[in-house]
Amino acid sequence: MKNERKITQGPIREKARTMKKLVNAVGSILRKNGYTGLSGYAIAKHAKVDRKLIYAYFGSVDKLIEAYIKKTDFWTPDTNAQVKEILENPRKRGAEDLKALLINQMRAVHGNRDLQQTLLWELAEKNKVLTRVSEEREFLGERLFPFIEDDFNDSGLDLRAILAILISGTYYSALHAANNGSTFCGIDMNGPEGKQRFENALRQMVELCYEKVK
Known part of the structure; x- marks a missing residue:
């Protein structure tokens, strides 16, 4: 039985390693080359694996690229512990939660070159993979908004538009x-001084919004 377990785990570990390499x-x-350099041949060559494994493990080159984009994206439960916690513990969230989300997003996008590259790609090209990921991000947003919107009902503040400005400003x-x-x-x-000023401004804008609805 011991040897059998090793035989079973060996291929599983090898598959996981190969998927990670791809x-x-x-x-x-x-x-290095931008999104125009992404092809099945180039990816397999760089990873030093048989190109057939892209299709065996991911189904298509697009699905592989999508897996990479989701790995770098901030707004997914798989990569963001705070988003995962909010979804797993559905309850009303306040100013501190919102400030933490926005500040963590800022730190992530400023500190992650891979995330920056995918954002540039989203701006530069209309692509079905990017569109699908963007739509999934919006779907996730629809699941998050109910936890913070109640405080702003009938307040005269357009919370979604305000957040769109803050999030897009952070990206830019x-x-x-x-x-x-x-x-x-x-x-x-x-x-560090400039980043701290930006973080402080995010906190101030969220606090101003909550002060408005008190």
């Missing part, structure tokens, strides 16, 4: 800092 290869190619500030390197509104987002 997913990582997508990121390496994307960073990170992409601008990483790819341009210059200041934005006189703030250096590549330095």
Whole structure:
């Protein structure tokens, strides 16, 4: 029985290692050559595995690329412990939860080059994989909004539009800092002081919204 278990676990471990190599290869190619360099042949060559394994383990090149994008995305339960906790413990959430989400998102996008690359890709090309991931992200948002929207009913504040501005502003500030390197509104987002100012501003804007509805 002991030997049998080893035989069973060996192929499973090897499959997991190969899948990880393929997913990582997508990121390496994307960073080096951009999204135009993503092909089944290039990914398999970089991962040093048989191209047939892409289809055996993921079903298609698109599904492999989708697996990579989801691994880098901030707004998924698989990669975000806070999102997972909110979904698993459905209850009303307040200002502190919202501030934590926005600040963690800011830190993630500023500190993760892979996430920055996928965001740039989303802006640069209309792609069915990116569209599908974006739609799933929106579906997840619809599951999260009910936990924070009650405080803003009949308040006159359009919470969703406010969050859209804050989230998209966070994305842009990170992409601008990483790819341009210059200041934005006189703030250096590549330095700790600039990032701290941005975090403080996120806290202030959330607090202003909650003060408005008290």
